[in-house]
Amino acid sequence: MPPEVSLPTYRNNKEFYDEILKNLKPESREQARAAILLVSGCQENQLSADGDFNGLFTAQLLRVWREGTFTGDYPTFYREIRKRMPPNQTPNYFRTGQVNEQFEAQTPFTI
Numbered sequence: 001m002p003p004e005v006s007l008p009t010y011r012n013n014k015e016f017y018d019e020i021l022k023n024l025k026p027e028s029r030e031q032a033r034a035a036i037l038l039v040s041g042c043q044e045n046q047l048s049a050d051g052d053f054n055g056l057f058t059a060q061l062l063r064v065w066r067e068g069t070f071t072g073d074y075p076t077f078y079r080e081i082r083k084r085m086p087p088n089q090t091p092n093y094f095r096t097g098q099v100n101e102q103f104e105a106q107t108p109f110t111i
Contacts, residue, residue, distance in 0.1 A: 041055055
């Protein structure tokens, strides 16, 4: 979310967001009963490059996904995207909650 949107949103809803942050427990991520998989554009210490229409990560994701014809699993999907990225932008593959290898073995974006 661009800062010009996120900052006013936070300021307009400060009490709401601060209450959530105040009650957030560090161990709550491990207590999630769902399998949570994050595939994102870069590591926390990096910036995501922009593109003409999408960001670089999104453009490469769409290229690998090939309008839904990609048939591999999530780890393969991630590796294929990562191969197309420059060395200064490494996509993130992060699991939390309940690890579910069966879920990760699915073709991305299928239900």
